[in-house]
Amino acid sequence: GTAANGEEAAAAPSKEEYLAEGDRICTEANNQLEQAFEGAPATTEPGAREDFVNDEMVPIYRDMFRQLEGLTPPDGDEDTVAEIYDTGRQGVDEIEDDPSSFLQSGRAPTLDEAAGLATQYGFTVCGLQGN
Numbered sequence: 001g002t003a004a005n006g007e008e009a010a011a012a013p014s015k016e017e018y019l020a021e022g023d024r025i026c027t028e029a030n031n032q033l034e035q036a037f038e039g040a041p042a043t044t045e046p047g048a049r050e051d052f053v054n055d056e057m058v059p060i061y062r063d064m065f066r067q068l069e070g071l072t073p074p075d076g077d078e079d080t081v082a083e084i085y086d087t088g089r090q091g092v093d094e095i096e097d098d099p100s101s102f103l104q105s106g107r108a109p110t111l112d113e114a115a116g117l118a119t120q121y122g123f124t125v126c127g128l129q130g131n
Helices: 007-011 015-038 048-070 078-097 099-105 109-121
Strands: none
Touching: 015 048, 048 078, 048 099, 078 099, 078 109
């Protein structure tokens, strides 16, 4: 139910606040990914790098989207941001299902798509990375 005194409406952040908060979450995730990469196995053992992707990278991405979804979106933008995160989670699922193709190309098309949507929405860090 909506509070009659407009309290709930006031709880929704401005788009600027929302973007700043989201980008902060993505910055943290990027730092965790970089640290993970530094500790990545330098081994060519079959499966070692795939395990690294699923054990180290995927949880960071999942956690990032969980935190982003925990933010209250600006009024009227609920569907827009839900699409970004749904697409992103789908991208993470694809990496997890097929880490070797992710390793070969270094790209996750659906995750890139989510980043593109994030960029359109106004995110900077959560948007397309110059990678």
